Amino acid sequence: MIIKQIFNNNIVSTVDDKNQELLILGRGIGFKFKAGDVIDEERIEKVFRLQDASIYERFKSIVTEVPVEILQVTDDIVTLARTQLNKTISDGIYVSLSDHIHFAVQRLEKGMITRNPLSWEVQHFYKAEFDVAREALTLLKERLDVEFPKDEICNIALHFINAEVNDSMNDVTHLMQLLQEIMNIIKYHFNVELDEDSVNYFRFITHLKYFCQRVITHASHDDAEEYLYEVVRKNYPETFKCIGKIETFIHKNYQYDMTHSEQLYLTLHLERLMKPKRDQ
Numbered sequence: 001m002i003i004k005q006i007f008n009n010n011i012v013s014t015v016d017d018k019n020q021e022l023l024i025l026g027r028g029i030g031f032k033f034k035a036g037d038v039i040d041e042e043r044i045e046k047v048f049r050l051q052d053a054s055i056y057e058r059f060k061s062i063v064t065e066v067p068v069e070i071l072q073v074t075d076d077i078v079t080l081a082r083t084q085l086n087k088t089i090s091d092g093i094y095v096s097l098s099d100h101i102h103f104a105v106q107r108l109e110k111g112m113i114t115r116n117p118l119s120w121e122v123q124h125f126y127k128a129e130f131d132v133a134r135e136a137l138t139l140l141k142e143r144l145d146v147e148f149p150k151d152e153i154c155n156i157a158l159h160f161i162n163a164e165v166n167d168s169m170n171d172v173t174h175l176m177q178l179l180q181e182i183m184n185i186i187k188y189h190f191n192v193e194l195d196e197d198s199v200n201y202f203r204f205i206t207h208l209k210y211f212c213q214r215v216i217t218h219a220s221h222d223d224a225e226e227y228l229y230e231v232v233r234k235n236y237p238e239t240f241k242c243i244g245k246i247e248t249f250i251h252k253n254y255q256y257d258m259t260h261s262e263q264l265y266l267t268l269h270l271e272r273l274m275k276p277k278r279d280q
Helices: 053-062 068-085 092-109 117-125 127-144 151-165 169-190 199-217 226-235 237-254 260-279
Strands: 005-008 011-015 022-024 046-048
Touching: 005 260, 011 068, 011 127, 022 053, 046 068, 046 226, 046 237, 053 092, 053 151, 068 092, 068 127, 068 151, 092 151, 117 151, 117 169, 117 199, 127 151, 151 169, 169 237, 199 237, 199 260, 226 237
Parallel strands: none
Antiparallel strands: 005 011, 011 022, 022 046
């Protein structure tokens, strides 16, 4: 591999056999070298191969500002997330997360502690992402020798969520706000505390998240059979009444009209969630 560009002593770029530019990290990999020299492959510690050209350019713009150890641990965290979450995560997370970690370290050095008001929502509605973020925090402590506050778990989890939905952090915030609003309607309607560790709760939240994404993006979906809709409405009147409250709230606050398909499946998932409570 031939050096195309030297960013600093520890970061250079090269081009592979498919003419794709790569970023190469390694201690001293650019020291006393110049463009056109052969890369010392024994010094290579990380290789960043980002498919999206615009993301790659943004990443190049921050590599000279972010310490190499943060870039390395960011790559390890992204690998951890992709493996454990088993979801497609946008390469944009390399830019956003490395920049965030760098800024978080700087804030700690200045004694600035910030709180994330979404911690409860993220922990309950995105448990898998929150658990991986907790592991990431441990990894950061080991690799950077920095004791981050627990709220940082939520911040990292939000980067995972944002990369999954490939949307703006503002939309993710709206999504979680809507999730919380709907869950409050359900809790007050049935006057119950839900078992957040149950399989049925997980299934319901998963379905609800997809529904909330449609509300936020105004992407309605309707393929319900009217006969089945009427059967569910008649068989589960109390649950359907709760769905009616949710529909009214969403129409008023989000200018979104729930389709019969959405009412149908939300009723079925909610009924399955509430049935164990009734049987107690």
